[in-house]
Each structure stands twice: as C-alpha cells, then as structure tokens.
Amino acid sequence: RVFARFLLLLLGFIFWGAAVALAFGGVLVILMYKNYGYLFLEYFLSLPGWLAVAAALILLPTGVLAVFVSAKCSRYQQGALMYLLLVLLCLEASSAVLAQFYTVQLAYEMKSTMGYLVDQYNGTHSQGADSRAVDVVQRELQCCGIQNYKDWLKATAASWHLHGGKARVPESCCKEKYPHCRGDVVPLEQLFQEGCLKKLEDSLHFVVLYMFWCCTVVGILELLAGVSNCILMKYQPFHDLRFL
Numbered sequence: 001r002v003f004a005r006f007l008l009l010l011l012g013f014i015f016w017g018a019a020v021a022l023a024f025g026g027v028l029v030i031l032m033y034k035n036y037g038y039l040f041l042e043y044f045l046s047l048p049g050w051l052a053v054a055a056a057l058i059l060l061p062t063g064v065l066a067v068f069v070s071a072k073c074s075r076y077q078q079g080a081l082m083y084l085l086l087v088l089l090c091l092e093a094s095s096a097v098l099a100q101f102y103t104v105q106l107a108y109e110m111k112s113t114m115g116y117l118v119d120q121y122n123g124t125h126s127q128g129a130d131s132r133a134v135d136v137v138q139r140e141l142q143c144c145g146i147q148n149y150k151d152w153l154k155a156t157a158a159s160w161h162l163h164g165g166k167a168r169v170p171e172s173c174c175k176e177k178y179p180h181c182r183g184d185v186v187p188l189e190q191l192f193q194e195g196c197l198k199k200l201e202d203s204l205h206f207v208v209l210y211m212f213w214c215c216t217v218v219g220i221l222e223l224l225a226g227v228s229n230c231i232l233m234k235y236q237p238f239h240d241l242r243f244l
Contacts, residue, residue, distance in 0.1 A: 001231065001232065004228040004229075004231040004232055005070045005228075005232065006070070007224065007225075007228045008066050008067075008069060008070040008225060008228040008229060008232070009066070009067055009070035009071070011063075011066055011221055011224060011225045011228070012063045012064070012065075012066030012067035012070065012225075013063065013067070014063075014221060015059050015060070015062055015063030015066060015221070015225075016059075016060060016063045018059060018214075018217075018218045018221065019056040019057075019059035019060050019063070020056070021214055021218075022052050022053075022055055022056040022059065022092075022214055022215070022218055023052070023053055023056035023057075025049075025052050025207070025210050025211045025214045025215075026048075026049040026050065026051070026052030026053035026055075026056060026095075026211075027049065027053065028049070028207045028210065028211075029046060029048055029049030029052065029099070029207055029211060030046050030049040030050065030053070032203065032204070032207055033045055033046035033049070034046075035140070036110075036137065036200065038113075038133045039109065039110050039113045039114065039133075039137075039200070045102055045105075045106060047098060048094075048095045048096075048098040048099040048102065048211060049095075049211075051091050051092075051094055051095040051098070052091075052092070052095045052211060052214075052215070054091055055088055055091040055092050055095065055215075055218075058084060058087060058088055058091070059088060059218070061084070062081065062084045062085065062088060065077055065080060065081045065084065066081060066225055066229075069081055069229060069232065075233075078229055078232065078233050081225070081229050082226065082229060082230075085222050085225060085226045085229075088218075088219075088222055089219055089222055089223075092215040092218055092219050092222075093215070093219065095211060095215050096211065096212045096215035096216060096219075099207075099208045099211045099212055099215075100208065100212060102208075103204065103205070103208050106204055107201055107204065110197060110200050110201070110204075111146070111197055114134075114137075114146050114196060114197060115146060117131075117133060117134045118134065118145065118146060118151055118152065121134055121152075121170065134170065134172070135170060135171075135172035136172075137196055137200075138170065138172040138173055138192070138196060139172045141196055141199045141200065141203075142175075142192050142194075142199075143173075143192050143194050143195055143196035143198075143199050144169055144170075144172075144173035144191055144192040144193060144194070144195070144196070145169070145173075145195050145196065146195050146196060146197050147195040147197060147198075148193055148194065148195045149169050149173060149185070149188075149191055149192070149193050149195075151195070152168075152169040152170065152173075153167055153169075153185075166184055166185070166186070167184070167185040167186075168182070168183040168184055168185065169183045169185065169191060170183055171183045173191045173192050174190055174191060174192075175190055175191065175192060178190040
C-alpha cells in the first residue's frame, strides 16, 4: 500500500511532463497538416494531432488528482481518477492507431499531388495557387522536384523549362547563397538537387513515430497509475465505491 501511494505520487508529477510531450507531438501533427495541407486530399488527417492535444489537456488535471489520491484516499477522487485514466487510454490509443494508419495514405497522397502540381506548373513567375504551393514547399524544405531536380525537365504543362534553349527549373530550387540564380540547370551547384517527396516522407515518419511512442509510453504509465489506484481502492469499504 505504501509503495502504491509512492508510485501514484511519482506518476502524478510525471504526468505533467508527459502532457507537455504529448501536446508537442499533437501540435507537430497539426502544424504539418496546416503547412502542407494542400498536398493532402482529406481534411481529417490532422485528427490524431487534435486527439493528442485533448489527451494532454486532460492529463494535467489527472496528474493533480493522482497526487491528491496518493496523499488522501478519497473514494470520489479515486473514482474520478479511474474514469480520467480510461478516457485518456482511449484517446491515446485512437491517436496512435490513426497516426500509423494515415502514414501509408499520406505518403501516397503526397506523391500523387506533387506529381500533379509539377505537371501543372506553368512558369517561374506564375501567380497560380498550385504554382505558389510548389514554390513554398521547395523553399521551406530546400528541395527540388519530386524525386530530384530532373523531374522538372520532364514537366508537360509548358516549355518554360526550356526557355532560351537552356534547361531550367523554378527559381524556388535555387540556394539562398546564390542571389543571381534564375533556375538554370548549369551550374548545378546553385540548385537544391534532392527531391521534396523524400524530405516530406522523412518529416512525416518522424512525427508519426514520435506520436506513436509518446502515446505508448504515456499509456503504460497510465496503466501503472490505474493499478496503483486499484490497490488503494482495495482498502476502501465496498459500499463506498458503489458509485463506480
């Protein structure tokens, strides 16, 4: 019983830190969808992030309640703690499963959408929304094309990339340290040569992996808190716990 009290007290403090880590993962997912939402066809793909943020907000009072229960075994606090732990487990399990499920779908959608945007790109100074989206991705990720810069030389929308008889890519492929770069393939060292798809997939993989392990570790801690709470509840008279 003494060990259960100590463990619950310790977990209560750990939950506060875990809430910050969980909220960070949820915000990463939401921001990634917000920054690159035009590459995804489904609007609900940010759902795992919102579930993680909701779990983090609930985790804060849960930690406070765990500390109180470890100090004083109030039957109402013990019951409330069990309910909160169950809600948290459901939220985190849903967030982890959805994040893993969407990984394959997002990778396919990004490749398909980027292929379409590259084909429809119609000039280095285009004001079209699709063309601006491509330029934003390439500048932010410091990449060029889907697999590499050669994808632009196969674009079918127009012959802008062969302007003046010279092969060209969008100016957003130029490295910042070359202010006079206009997208000419020669000299090649002035351009980002790595494709955007791999960088996007790497970012997605990191975010999803972080979310999955964060939810898994926090879920295990919540199970330990639930077991500790159950041990303390054993010492309460049965009629005091009927409200459960």
